[in-house]
Structure formats: structure tokens, C-alpha cells
Amino acid sequence: MFNKDRWREIFETIGKNKLRTFLSGFTVALGIFIFIILFGLGNGLKNTFQEFFLDDASNAIYIFPGKTSLPYKGFKANRRIDFENEDLEDIKLNFPMFTEHVTPRITRSALTRYKSQSNSYTTRAVAPGYQFIEKTILMKGRYINQTDLKSKTKHAVIGRLVAKDLFKTEDPRGKYIDIGSTVFKVIGVFQDDGGDNEERFIYIPFTTRQLIEKSNDKVGEIIVTFPKELGHPGAMAFESSLKKYFKDKKSIDPSDPNGIFFRNQTDNLKQTQQFAVVLQLIVSFVGLGTLIAGIIGISNIMVFVVKERTKELGIRKALGATPRSVIEMILQESVFITTLSGYFGLFSGIVVLKNVGLRLEDYFIKNPFIDFGTAFSATIVLIIFGAIAGYIPAKRASRIKPIVALRDE
Amino acid sequence: MIQIKNLHKSYKMGSSSLHVLKGINFEVEEGELVAIMGSSGSGKSTLLNILGMLDGADEGEYILDEVPIKNLNETKAAKYRNKFLGFVFQSFNLINYKSALENVALPLYYQGIQRKERQSLALDYLERVGLKDWATHLPSELSGGQKQRVAIARAMASRPKVLLADEPTGALDTKTSYEVMDLIQKINDEGKTILVVTHEPDIAQMCKRVVQLKDGIIIKDEKVDQVLASENVQ
Known part of the structure; x- marks a missing residue:
């Protein structure tokens, strides 16, 4: 050629x-x-x-406790439902094939102080798996781990904007902050693509939160992630079996629309x-x-x-x-x-x-x-x-x- | 040099067919200068096209320099044309974006000759037609007579056995026509076989032999006393 x-x-x-x-x-x-x-x-x-x-994980089911609106099995209506530590374990035990991470979320707001700087931030008490649900990206240090849960350590992971507000140019790692009159050690700083609000959260181990609140075992909301391979129909089926399981366990009338609420991200995903x-x-x-x-x-x-x-x-x-x-x-x-x-x-x-x-x-x-x-x-x-x-x-x-x-x- | 026996050619015109050549027999010796004459529609151009392998015959024999020309595919015809034949057309048919030199060198390109050699050979031929100084000019910058001389140089450049000229003076005035015929006579004098198709009797008189065609057959084929074109150029 x-x-x-x-x-x-x-x-x-x-x-x-x-x-x-x-x-x-x-x-x-x-x-x-x-x-x-x-x-x-x-x-x-x-x-x-x-x-x-697609900021947050789309393969998650959020379970919120509510108040019953129908009497059932001898319980009065308007009864408050609570989730406990045992419920977390039960989900893992009963649906091993469908769960990836199970994590509680206890949300509290508290005045947070470092030296002379202070502000009110939302604190979320969670398990390590929560990092995957929010798709949190760590900039410095580490996230909460199993040891933190077990020893109920007073460790906190703070958002980028929290660090900016309280610490200015200082490296927050290893410093101590006062969250609602309890002193926590900062172990990590994170960022999140979800916007500014997401970066104003503080994460602490949920066991520590329970310890502070008089050693109860309430877990607030529960978030369960499932393998993506389940797909939309699989996720819907998983959700309805979870619903059935919890209504049965918490003695809620199967036709009660309140009691507990489910939000399935898979609908969004679809x-x-x-x-x-x-x-x-x-x-x-x-x-x-x-x-x-x-x-x-x-x-x-x-x-x-x-x-x-x-x-x-x-x-x-x-x-x-x-x-x-x-x-x-x-x-x-x-x-x-x-x-x-x-x-x-x-x-x-x-x-x-x-x-x-x-x-x-x-x-x-x-x-x-x-x-x-x-x-x-x-x-x-x-x-x-x-x-x-x-x-x-x-x-x-x-x-x-x-x-x-x-x-x- | 050329032997033709019982050549037939017809063109299909829709359902009917037009019989153009009805059995042509003739021979051309080496070094001859033959005029093929006839009114339009007599088949002279068709005959030349068949001789030039631009068109195929329906029937008959055609032998060129002892090579029988038949069952030619396009590729073979192209090679024979390049090797045996040089063409001069009425409308010159120079490539308009190539200079005179490049036009003359083109058949040498298809012979696979290297560029340097091609250029010097082409320049030689341009010199022989008196246009060495015009080598770098485009055809659009040349007069009709000059264009035809470039075309003759191009036809000669591939050193063909036979030169075929289809109304070479058809688009030229008388004076320029005679200059072109003078050139053709000179080339013939050097021993080249040349066939000229023309309908002008004065041009035919400048050849050595005249073949008259009418309605697809040869009606007259005679040697003539050649009139020298140079004598008519003032």
C-alpha cells in the first residue's frame, strides 16, 4: 500500500x-x-x-417506628412502638440472605463546643454500616468501627463544615469536643456529595448514645441494606416480609397503616x-x-x-x-x-x-x-x-x- | 502492424440495434500514416475506438503487433493501451489541474517509471513539440494548438507502437491545424505508425494513405501523394 x-x-x-x-x-x-x-x-x-x-445508597430500606392506630391483641390503639437492639439482631438472623448492613439511627440535636466556638449540630448515633448508606467519604481519620460499638467509646466523626466552623484551620483529629455536655474525641472528618446539610452532621456509636441516655436499648430508626442483585421485585418482596415480620413481632394489626413505616429506596432506584x-x-x-x-x-x-x-x-x-x-x-x-x-x-x-x-x-x-x-x-x-x-x-x-x-x- | 478481418460492431438502441461496422477488412504496415475519412455516422470513430481498445468488437479479428486482441478485460485493455497505443483527441483531454509536464508524464506514471526519469522524459517530449518553456503551465494557460501539441507529446511519451488521432484538428483553426499536422508528419517520418480520423479532405491529403468509410464499410482505400503541411504554414 x-x-x-x-x-x-x-x-x-x-x-x-x-x-x-x-x-x-x-x-x-x-x-x-x-x-x-x-x-x-x-x-x-x-x-x-x-x-x-444517587447520593445515598439506593439499595436501602428505612424502618421508622410510629404509633398504632388500631387496637390489636389486647393492646390499645395509639401505642408507641420502639425498636431495640434485639430487633437489629433479629433482622440479621431471620433474613441472612437479604441483608448487607443493618444499622440503627438515633438522631439528637445538641450544642457542640470546642474551646470558644460553639454551635448546634445534629448528632446521629449509628453503626459502622451507616457509612455505606450515606456514601460518606472520609477526608481524615476513620469512621466508627465495631470496637467503638463494643466499648461504647466516646468517639465522634464530624462533617467537613463542622470542622470548619469549630476548628477553623486546626486539624480536629485527636481533639476533644463537648456535645451536649459529654466530651467526645474526634476521630475523623468526612465529606458528602449530598450537599452542605449532610456535612453538618456528627456521627457517634449508637451504643454510646444508649449509654448516655441511661443505658437504654432503644435504637430509633433501623436502616437495612440489601444486595443490589435482588433487583426491584426482590426488594419489594423483602420489604413486605420485613413488614409482616415486624408487625407480628410488635403485635400490630396487619391492616394498621401507622404503627411502623417503611421507606424503600428501591422505588426511587427504579x-x-x-x-x-x-x-x-x-x-x-x-x-x-x-x-x-x-x-x-x-x-x-x-x-x-x-x-x-x-x-x-x-x-x-x-x-x-x-x-x-x-x-x-x-x-x-x-x-x-x-x-x-x-x-x-x-x-x-x-x-x-x-x-x-x-x-x-x-x-x-x-x-x-x-x-x-x-x-x-x-x-x-x-x-x-x-x-x-x-x-x-x-x-x-x-x-x-x-x-x-x-x-x- | 495492424490486421483487421471482418470486423462487426452494432449498438443497441432500445429494442432495435444499430449496425455500425459491417465487416471491415484492412491492414496497416509499420510506419504508415493513414487517414480514415467518412461523413458522420460512417463508423470511423467506432473503428478508431475499437482499434484503441476503448471499445470491443462484436465479431472479427484484430491483431496488433502480432498480438491478437480479444476477450480483453478492463485491466488487460488498460495495460495494452499503455504499452501499444497513444491517443490524441479532438478535445485534447488534458487533465486541467496538472501542468503540461505532469500531463505528459502521466502515461509514464502508469508504466511504473520513477519520478525523476518520468520528468526528464516528459521534458524531452515537450521539447520535441516545441513547448519546453511552457512545461509548468496549466492547460488553461495554453492556446488550442499548444494544448494539442501537449496532448501529442503525452501520446508519444509512452513510446507507443501506434498513434491514434481522433479529429486532432477538429477544434483548431486552419493555420494551427497545419502546424499540428506538420508535427504529426514529422513523428511519422521518424517511423511511427499513425492513424488519423478526420472529415477534412485537406488534412487527409497530408497523410500517405486514405481509407474512405461509408455506412460501415470501406468504399475506398488508396495511397495518396502526401502534401507537406510545412509548405502550407505561412
Whole structure:
């Protein structure tokens, strides 16, 4: 394929037919450029969406205690339901296949003080598994662990903004803070993608909270995560068996709508996933559409180019060009132009995406990008179709008898 | 050099077919300068196209330089054209984006000759047609006569056995026509076999032999006293 003379011939042809070269090159470059921009923006939209909706774990069931509204089994209505430590163990024992993490959540608000700085923060008393439910990211130190639970240590993990408010530039780790008149040692600082409010929480072991509150065994709410593989129907089934189990255990009328409440994140998950699928479809459709438009564009140009060159090809054939050499010449030229301009469009698209990317966050487009593989294959596809689009008219032109090609004039 | 026996050719025009050549027999010796004459529709261009392997015959024999020309596929025809034949057309058919030199060098490119050699050979031929100084000019910058001379240089460059000229003076005025015929006569004097299709009697008189075609058959084939074109150029 590499023939210095032929390349020279092609370069001469390209150089002396600038408009034609520009037209076909521009079509390809523009096609790829638009493809990359649209695909990138689509991905950016998807990113924003995921950030909005997928902050917390979606494979979780939240169980809240309430008050009964119906009398049942000799109990009066309006009875307060509480969860205890034993309930946590029972979930693990009864549904081993369906549970990943089981954690309580006892929420209290308290004045928190460090030296002269103080503010009111919400403290959540949890088990280690809670980190996965909130998707908490630790910046410094560690999260609450099993040892903390067992020894009921007075350890606290504070949010980024708590650290900023109380400690300013100091490293909070190892420092002692006063939460509602109990002194806790800070063992870690976290951040959370869920926004500022999420970063104003303080996490402590739930056993410590129970100890402070006169050694009770109340656990507030219970949050259970299940394996993602369960899917939507599995999660719904799991939820209804949990409901049945707890209503039975806590002696609540099965038809009582209050008593305990369930919030299943999987409903959200299903909706968000459907929405994500739709978004992905739109992005792919737009990308595919642009690509097809590009292919049609390059095909038109190729038909035009070959038509325009019919006479020249006739002359070349009369002078001894074989059909094969005619086809090869046209193909080599078109592949050369499409490759060059395709990659030009590819890189300029990526550069533009990179540069405008950060400024678009206000328009719900975050971090627009296109992975290099997709961009690369799109370019290859366009080159291949450009070659096919060139091959068909080139083949026909090579079959035209020279006299026919030379006749028109 | 050329032997043709019982050559037939017809073109399909929808349901009917047009019988253009109805059994042509003739021979051309090496070094001859033959004019093929006839009114339009007599089949002279068809005959030339078949001789030039630009078109195939329906029936008959065609032997060129002892090589039987038959059952040609496109690739083989292209190779034979490149090796045996040089073409000169009425409308010159130069490639308009290539300079005179590049046009002349093009058949050499298809012969696989290296670029440097191609260029020097092409320049030689341009010099022989008196256009060395115009080598870098595009066809659009040349006059009709100059274009035809470039086309003749191009036809000669591949060192063909036979030169086929289809109305080479058809698009030129009388003076320029005679200059072009002068060139053709000179090339013939060097021993090249040349066939010229024309409908102009004065041009035919400048050849050594005239073949008259009418309705697809040869009605006259005679040697003539050659008129030297140079004598008519003032």
C-alpha cells in the first residue's frame, strides 16, 4: 500500500483541488466534532442527574417506628412502638440472605463546643454500616468501627463544615469536643456529595448514645441494606416480609397503616434507573443520528467528487490506468482526507469540551466528557463508511468505458 | 502492424440495434500514416475506438503487433493501451489541474517509471513539440494548438507502437491545424505508425494513405501523394 509515487500523486491532486478536499474534510471534521460535543454534553447531563439522585445508597430500606392506630391483641390503639437492639439482631438472623448492613439511627440535636466556638449540630448515633448508606467519604481519620460499638467509646466523626466552623484551620483529629455536655474525641472528618446539610452532621456509636441516655436499648430508626442483585421485585418482596415480620413481632394489626413505616429506596432506584436509561437512550440516539448525518454527508461528497472526476478518470484510463488503480487512487485519497480531518474534528471536539466543560455546571451539565474509546470508534466508523461511500461510485467510475467518460463535451 | 478481418460492431438502441461496422477488412504496415475519412455516422470513430481498445468488437479479428486482441478485460485493455497505443483527441483531454509536464508524464506514471526519469522524459517530449518553456503551465494557460501539441507529446511519451488521432484538428483553426499536422508528419517520418480520423479532405491529403468509410464499410482505400503541411504554414 505504501507507494511513494502514488502518495505524491495523491498529494498533488489534493493540493490542486483545494475546494473539493476542503468540502470532504470539513464534512467529516464537522460530523465528528458535533458528535463529540453532543455526546459529551449528554454525558454531562447524566453526571448531574446521578449526582442529584444517587447520593445515598439506593439499595436501602428505612424502618421508622410510629404509633398504632388500631387496637390489636389486647393492646390499645395509639401505642408507641420502639425498636431495640434485639430487633437489629433479629433482622440479621431471620433474613441472612437479604441483608448487607443493618444499622440503627438515633438522631439528637445538641450544642457542640470546642474551646470558644460553639454551635448546634445534629448528632446521629449509628453503626459502622451507616457509612455505606450515606456514601460518606472520609477526608481524615476513620469512621466508627465495631470496637467503638463494643466499648461504647466516646468517639465522634464530624462533617467537613463542622470542622470548619469549630476548628477553623486546626486539624480536629485527636481533639476533644463537648456535645451536649459529654466530651467526645474526634476521630475523623468526612465529606458528602449530598450537599452542605449532610456535612453538618456528627456521627457517634449508637451504643454510646444508649449509654448516655441511661443505658437504654432503644435504637430509633433501623436502616437495612440489601444486595443490589435482588433487583426491584426482590426488594419489594423483602420489604413486605420485613413488614409482616415486624408487625407480628410488635403485635400490630396487619391492616394498621401507622404503627411502623417503611421507606424503600428501591422505588426511587427504579425510577432513577429508568430515567437514566432514557437519558442514555437520548444521548445514544443523538450520537447515532449525528454519525449517520455525517455518513450521509460524506457519501454525498464522494458521489459528487467521483462524478466531477469522471472525465479525468476516463483520461487516466485511456492512458493506461487499470480499473484497480483508479479505485485505489480514489479510496486512498478519500481515506487519507477523512482520517486526517476526522482526527482533527476529534481533537478539537475534545479540546472544546474540556474548555467549556467547567462553565456549564449552572446549566445542569457537569463534567461533560466522552471516553476516548467511543470517540475513537466513532471516527473509525466514519472513515470506514467514507471509504465504502467512496468505493461504490469509484467502482462504477472504474467500469465506465473511457470513450463514455470522454464523450461529454 | 495492424490486421483487421471482418470486423462487426452494432449498438443497441432500445429494442432495435444499430449496425455500425459491417465487416471491415484492412491492414496497416509499420510506419504508415493513414487517414480514415467518412461523413458522420460512417463508423470511423467506432473503428478508431475499437482499434484503441476503448471499445470491443462484436465479431472479427484484430491483431496488433502480432498480438491478437480479444476477450480483453478492463485491466488487460488498460495495460495494452499503455504499452501499444497513444491517443490524441479532438478535445485534447488534458487533465486541467496538472501542468503540461505532469500531463505528459502521466502515461509514464502508469508504466511504473520513477519520478525523476518520468520528468526528464516528459521534458524531452515537450521539447520535441516545441513547448519546453511552457512545461509548468496549466492547460488553461495554453492556446488550442499548444494544448494539442501537449496532448501529442503525452501520446508519444509512452513510446507507443501506434498513434491514434481522433479529429486532432477538429477544434483548431486552419493555420494551427497545419502546424499540428506538420508535427504529426514529422513523428511519422521518424517511423511511427499513425492513424488519423478526420472529415477534412485537406488534412487527409497530408497523410500517405486514405481509407474512405461509408455506412460501415470501406468504399475506398488508396495511397495518396502526401502534401507537406510545412509548405502550407505561412
